[in-house]
Amino acid sequence: xxxxxxxxxxxxxxxxxxxxxxxxxxxxxxxxxxxxxxxxxxxxxxxxxxxxxxxxxxxxxxxxxxxxxxxxxxxxxxxxxxxxxxxxxxxxxxxxxxxxxxxxxxxxxxxxxxxxxxxxxxxxxxxxxxxxxxxxxxxxxxxxxxxxxxxxxxxxxxxxxxxxxxxxxxxxxxxxxxxxxxxxxxxxxxxxxxxxxxxxxxxxxxxxxxxxxxxxxxxxxxxxxxxxxxxxxxxxxxxxxxxxxxxxxxxxxxxxxxxxxxxxxxxxxxxxxxxxxxxxxxx
Amino acid sequence: xxxxxxxxxxxxxxxxxxxxxxxxxxxxxxxxxxxxxxxxxxxxxxxxxxxxxxxxxxxxxxxxxxxxxxxxxxxxxxxxxxxxxxxxxxxxxxxxxxxxxxxxxxxxxxxxxxxxxxxxxxxxxxxxxxxxxxxxxxxxxxxxxxxxxxxxxxxxxxxxxxxxxxxxxxxxxxxxxxxxxxxxxxxxxxxxxxxxxxxxxxxxxxxxxxxxxxxxxxxxxxxxxxxxxxxxxxxxxxxxxxxxxxxxxxxxxxxxxxxxxxxxxxxxxxxxxxxxxxxxxxxxxxxxxxxxxxxxxxxxxxxxxxxxxxxxxxxxxxxxxxxxxxxxxxxxxxxxxxxxxxxxxxxxxxxxxxxxxxxxxxxxxxxxxxxxxxxxxxxxxxxxxxxxxxxxxxxxxxxxxxxxxxxxxxxx
Numbered sequence: 001x002x003x004x005x006x007x008x009x010x011x012x013x014x015x016x017x018x019x020x021x022x023x024x025x026x027x028x029x030x031x032x033x034x035x036x037x038x039x040x041x042x043x044x045x046x047x048x049x050x051x052x053x054x055x056x057x058x059x060x061x062x063x064x065x066x067x068x069x070x071x072x073x074x075x076x077x078x079x080x081x082x083x084x085x086x087x088x089x090x091x092x093x094x095x096x097x098x099x100x101x102x103x104x105x106x107x108x109x110x111x112x113x114x115x116x117x118x119x120x121x122x123x124x125x126x127x128x129x130x131x132x133x134x135x136x137x138x139x140x141x142x143x144x145x146x147x148x149x150x151x152x153x154x155x156x157x158x159x160x161x162x163x164x165x166x167x168x169x170x171x172x173x174x175x176x177x178x179x180x181x182x183x184x185x186x187x188x189x190x191x192x193x194x195x196x197x198x199x200x201x202x203x204x205x206x207x208x209x210x211x212x213x214x215x216x217x218x219x220x221x222x223x224x225x226x227x228x229x230x231x232x233x234x235x236x237x238x239x240x241x242x243x244x245x246x247x248x249x250x251x252x253x254x255x256x257x258x259x260x261x262x263x264x265x266x267x268x269x270x271x272x273x274x275x276x277x278x279x280x281x282x283x
Numbered sequence: 284x285x286x287x288x289x290x291x292x293x294x295x296x297x298x299x300x301x302x303x304x305x306x307x308x309x310x311x312x313x314x315x316x317x318x319x320x321x322x323x324x325x326x327x328x329x330x331x332x333x334x335x336x337x338x339x340x341x342x343x344x345x346x347x348x349x350x351x352x353x354x355x356x357x358x359x360x361x362x363x364x365x366x367x368x369x370x371x372x373x374x375x376x377x378x379x380x381x382x383x384x385x386x387x388x389x390x391x392x393x394x395x396x397x398x399x400x401x402x403x404x405x406x407x408x409x410x411x412x413x414x415x416x417x418x419x420x421x422x423x424x425x426x427x428x429x430x431x432x433x434x435x436x437x438x439x440x441x442x443x444x445x446x447x448x449x450x451x452x453x454x455x456x457x458x459x460x461x462x463x464x465x466x467x468x469x470x471x472x473x474x475x476x477x478x479x480x481x482x483x484x485x486x487x488x489x490x491x492x493x494x495x496x497x498x499x500x501x502x503x504x505x506x507x508x509x510x511x512x513x514x515x516x517x518x519x520x521x522x523x524x525x526x527x528x529x530x531x532x533x534x535x536x537x538x539x540x541x542x543x544x545x546x547x548x549x550x551x552x553x554x555x556x557x558x559x560x561x562x563x564x565x566x567x568x569x570x571x572x573x574x575x576x577x578x579x580x581x582x583x584x585x586x587x588x589x590x591x592x593x594x595x596x597x598x599x600x601x602x603x604x605x606x607x608x609x610x611x612x613x614x615x616x617x618x619x620x621x622x623x624x625x626x627x628x629x630x631x632x633x634x635x636x637x638x639x640x641x642x643x644x645x646x647x648x649x650x651x652x653x654x655x656x657x658x659x660x661x662x663x664x665x666x667x668x669x670x671x672x673x674x675x676x677x678x679x680x681x682x683x684x685x686x687x688x689x690x691x692x693x694x695x
Contacts, residue, residue: 005598015603023501026494027516030574033531034523036541040534048534049541097315104311109304116312118684123323125680127632129649130669133656134326137333137666157323160315218524221634225656238526242533242639251534254527261522265515 034258041066041251048246066252076253079237083217086148086233090155091213097156098163098212099205103197105164106171117164124161128221131158136225146228154222159212166211170204170275203275207268214264327673333666334449340387340442343380344371348442351435359419360435366418368438369406372399373414376407390661391448392437398428449667473651473668480648481675483566484630488577490570491626492619495577499618502578503585514582521575529639532568533559536640560642568636573629577622584618621687628679632672648672 004013044063045051053061070076104110105117123131135154136145144150174197182192198205220235227236234253241250289297341348347368354360360368375381381403389396402425406414409421422429440448451457455474457467502510502517520528535541536558543555558564588611596606612619634649641650648668655665 005594008597012597012603019497019501023498023513026498026574027513029494029571030520031516033528033535033571034520036535037527037531047539048537049539049544093318097318101312101315104308107304107308107311109301110308110312111305114684116316118680119324120312120315120319122680123319125628125676125683126327127634127649127672127676129632129634129652130327130330130673130676131323133652133662133665133669134328134330135322136326136656137662138326138329153318153322157319160319214522218526220526224653235524235526238530239635239639242526242530246533250530254524254530257524257527258519261524262519265518265522 037251037254038258041248041255043248043251046248048248048251066247066249069247069249070252070256073249075232076234076237076249079232079234082231083233083235086151086155086231087213087216089148089152090159090216091209093152093156094159094163094212095205095209098160098208099167099201101160102164102167102171103193106168106174120164121161123158128219132221132225135222139226145226146231148231151223151227151231154226155216155219156212158219158222159215162211162215163205163208166208167201167204170201173275174200200278203271203278207271210264210268214261330666331670331673333663334670335445335447337446337449337663338444339383340438341444343375343384343387344368344438344442347371347438351439351442354435356436356439357432359430359432362419365422365429366415369409369414369418369422370411372403373406373409373411376403386660387441388434388437391441392434395428395434395437398426398434402426402429449663450670452664453667453671473648476646476648476651477671477675480631483562483569483647484627486566487569487573487630488623488627490566491574491577492623494570495574495581495622496615496619499578499581499585502582503588504590517575517578520571521579525572525635528572529568529636532564532571532640536564536567559640560645562641562645565637565641565645565647568640569630569633572636573626576625576629580621580625581615581618584615584621588614617687621683624679624683624687628676628683631679632676 004016008016039054040048040050042062042064043051043054044061044065051061101120105113105120110116131154135150139145139150139154142150144153178196178200179192182196183189187195217233218235220233220239223231223233223236224239227233234257238250238253241247347364350364350367351360354364359365372381372384375384381400384403385396385399388399402422405425406421414421428434440446448458451464452467453473455467455471456464459465498517502513505513533540537543538555538557538559540559542558543552546552547555558567592610592614593606596610597603601610631647632649633647634653637645637647637650638653641647649672652665652668652672655661655668
């Protein structure tokens with residue numbers, strides 16, 4: 001137990017412990033949905049609530065039937081496939097275009113930097129319903145509604161801001177003299193970018209790509225407006241499930257999605273540490 | 284150091300070198316700019332135009348509208364003009380477009396939907412020559428409403444290609460017969476919904492602030508090991524799918540859900556509370572979803588604050604609250620304004636959570652836009668409402684960019 005400073009009065013001490021308890025309560029509030037959803041997905045009954053058997057830890061009250069349901073349901077399997085196809089394609093487009101643009105933006109000679117940055121980041125701010133309505137009007141003209149291509153470019157534009165933010169942040173710690181050193185040794189600029197700049201900013205690029213992927217993977221409003229039945233994604237399937245017939249198979253899907261986000265979080269944390277080590281010159 | 288005068292040639296070459304560098308930097312950004320212009324900016328532009336530009340009727344009945352232009356708008360249009368309209372109506376009935384026309388006219392002249400549909404059915408049976416000869420009589424025989432000049436003026440209004448009417452509707456206004464602008468009869472719908480949306484966004488922002496500020500402070504001052512561990516509990520929900528979290532709130536808040544079972548089990552209440560599908564459930568779920576957007580910027584600012592300032596204030600005998608308000612709070616303002624603005628901006632335009640847990644009372648402006656897009660098919664009104672929402676958002680974004688800098692948004 002850490003000792004509190006001697007000048008602390010009763011109110012200081014109360015504040016100190018009060019703050020701690022309040023912080024833990026808020027953390028509980030944050031984690032509550034996850035804590036509830038995981039056990040409920042093993043419910044043997046078709047309800048969204050704990051049965052008396054579950055509360056008394058009766059093993060018969062738990063089952064894997066909703067997981068079996070999900071894996072035997074063609075619609076869910078199609079949704080999983082679609083989510084990965086669209087998410088990966090959108091992330092690749094957003095990452096390539098976003099990384100190149102971030103390199104340009106961090107160039108001190110970049111004109112209209114502030115305005116262009118604000119524009120490139122705006123897909124993150126404009127309400128999705130507005131984007132969805134506009135894309136529906138515009139993409140219809142090019143017959144892009146109800147196609148994979150339409151959905152992929154729509155999601156790619158949503159992922160762009162995240163790539164810009166993460167790559168720009170990594171580039172801010174990038175020592176430009178390395179670039180000039182490469183040039184002075186006679187390498188052509190593209191070779192310097194490829195051999196020196198890209199490897200150094202790779203952690204930022206990968207976390208940007210992950211952000212872009214998750215943005216698409218989690219997105220449902222654009223899917224509601226732009227996708228046909230063939231392009232249903234996981235969130236779209238969950239959305240209609242929640243609106244029409246609520247079945248615990250949604251909870252099973254949700255639990256698996258939580259596992260995916262956990263692994264994303266771990267990957268990102270590892271990338272962040274790696275990037276910090278690189279910046280401090282440990283390599 | 285003495286100034287070395289530059290020759291004109293030096294200046295030229297410096298300028299061209301600078302220009303070349305600016306060009307190189309711009310070329311890196313250009314592909315993404317082009318991409319976003321097509322995939323993102325042009326669609327939004329289309330939506331903005333859609334609120335004003337309304338070509339449907341002028342493509343449905345072009346001949347009638349041309350003929351009606353010559354009419355002085357008093358009394359009834361000339362019989363030939365009416366005959367041209369009757370011919371248009373027959374063509375629409377043949378092409379199965381009379382329903383579309385009925386819908387369009389009904390927005391201008393309420394109650395005229397069945398008038399158009401039934402007349403189109405009757406006219407469709409008549410011969411072309413008969414329509415050309417006595418179209419006006421046929422119309423009057425089909426329905427006596429066609430002898431009302433108001434309907435004909437309505438056709439002209441619905442045929443305007445450019446119109447501000449949808450914006451008037453979106454602001455709960457309408458044109459008076461005299462040509463002025465007046466409040467629409469009946470309840471204010473959209474203005475009230477805008478106010479309610481802003482109010483809910485404000486409540487959510489304040490709630491995230493009240494919950495997030497102390498937690499961010501605790502995390503920023505805790506030992507690094509504890510803080511890193513506890514940060515996982517902030518980041519994991521942040522990374523968890525939006526729909527997963529919304530699903531969880533449905534499970535928690537429904538009538539026989541977890542919260543009600545707990546309250547009844549603890550003897551706090553005998554009958555369950557109706558919490559789901561209300562404004563309350565929308566606010567709780569959105570506060571939960573947006574809380575990390577408040578905590579993360581606050582945390583990163585608070586981490587940079589030297590604790591010795593507060594320690595100094597306290598050790599010199601300042602009472603905790605004044606010390607907090609005069610020393611600590613001002614230093615956290617950058618993170619506070621960043622988090623609050625971000626939460627407010629995101630919640631004003633939120634759609635999914637209100638749609639799923641809001642019921643009828645917890646709906647926000649985005650939901651009514653989606654309703655006009657998907658159910659009532661009034662795309663022009665949806666576009667007008669969307670434009671107004673976009674103006675609000677862009678104003679807030681401009682404030683955010685000025686005070687925080689759009690490039691300073693950080694995650695994790």
